[in-house]
Amino acid sequence: MSSATPQQTPGRGLRASAPGSPSATAEGEGSARRTWRAEPPDWFAAVAGAILVAIVLTFLSDAFLTTNNLTNVLAQTAVLTILATGQCFVLLTAGIDLSVSATMAFAGTMLGMLTVTYDWPAVLGLVVTFACGLVIGLVNGMLIARFALPAFIVTLGGLLVWRGLALQMVGGINTTGLPDFITWLGQDDLLGIPVPALVALAVVAVSAVVVSRTRFGVGLRAIGGSVSAAERSGVPVLRYKITAYVVCSLLATLGGVVLVGRLDSAGGSLGTGMELMVISAAAIGGVSLFGGSGSPWGAFFGAILIGIIQNGLNLLGTSSFVQQIATGVILVLAVAVDQGRRRLARRWA
């Protein structure tokens, strides 16, 4: 339909044909296909990196490409995936939550204390634990969105407070012997797939739909792109920002539940320093730290890439220090690749 239309070069302003002329199309389908229409997704670099690393590891270690090992990677990265997905909601609004691993530790400790020390039924323990996560998210969200305190400071404070509180509650001693349902969540298989991996996948899938297919998701991305534009377009900025922090804290709580189930041990030192890994996973997966772009799938693939590298270095018998170095290098590399890709895409458009 566009072949007969005298079109200007795309990106060079408005067409000058008369209003109402039959050739006037807002979007020439043919020409649209010829221009760089489908940008590669944000998580492109992470997937490419994961495949590359997987190929290299397949040659370096016989143990890598086995069903057993790969499901193991999924199970090991489940908690990281869940937390990175939560972080994605906050990052989309151009915010940050440094308190996720502290929230996770607090939630896990709370669950352990309630169900083991006080012998509450698992369901009741879970309800109270998630209520705590909700309150933490509301506090973060209110302080940041309503009272305009910097997200970095609020959640850095939260990092200290929640972990300190977790350590204080149980006197620094871990509780063990968690209810069967919790350990099932963390350790068992369902149809041959580890339950924590299934939980993580469900979290990512639902979150991805929320981010791309709901008004809330569009609003989050608009806020990250331009708060003032979002506000003047009628996006409920305050409510959406608070909700983003609540979702992040609730997923951190879920991560805590899965983690204590996996370890069958709950205490204030769970996942110390993991917040940086969480933010790295999201960034590696193409979730912009400046807000407005990225998807939960990016958080997932970023976590998987980190997981594969750690797994590979484990298989090769490298020290955990080297794993840390590798993750740091990958983080910078992934963001550099992503920037380069964007620049290229812009040039070709």
Place this chain on the structure above:
Amino acid sequence: MTATEILNDAPVVELRGVTKRYGGITAVDSVSFTVPARSIVALVGDNGAGKSTISKIIAGAVHPDEGDVLVGGEPRHSIDPTEVRRSGIEVVYQDLALAPNLDVATNLFLGREKVRALGFLDRRAMRREARELLEQLDVYVPSLSTKVERLSGGQRQAIAIARATHWAQSLVVMDEPTAALGLRETRKVEDLMGTLRERGRSVLVVSHNLDQVFRLSDHILVMRRGSLVAQFDTAKTSTEEVVATITGVM
């Protein structure tokens, strides 16, 4: 596809004795005027004359200290921009208020997305409506999926105006809509203003460009130091007369 044409001839907006002070400075001093239905009204004046404050007051972004703003004959009390939009007034801001990271279709519906059951976006319906809108206004963009940050200045302006056109029931307020545009893109925006009038909407445009004002407008309001010093029918005045009023020679 657009909403009902406005057929009655009541003024879409009326200001009565509107005053706005910032500290000791009176930015707008007891200004009264009406914007008639289906007309383009130009607001002109030197820098600091109070034009932008007037447009912000109508947009609901600034609340006057004294006086009333009547919309469709009813006094308005709210200063919430969302309420103003609901009353049928759209604003094309100088910075356009588009989200640069989102695509054209998403921006056209930002804050007013169509949803299906369970709150899922009805993307197909929105894209169809967006395509129709841009076709009708003869606005060209590479694709509805193009991010706004990839568009030229003129294309962005056209998208912002298309959005206002789509949602406005009575009035579109534009603050210097062509200040940053080239000749051809300026023409396009001027065409869009004419289209708005044909569709029964009014336009209140703040402009420095007197050629443009004379080309487009039905009425000209001249402001000087916060006061409305003259109102002209464009057909019955001259550039010389308007310039003299702006500078205060007359």
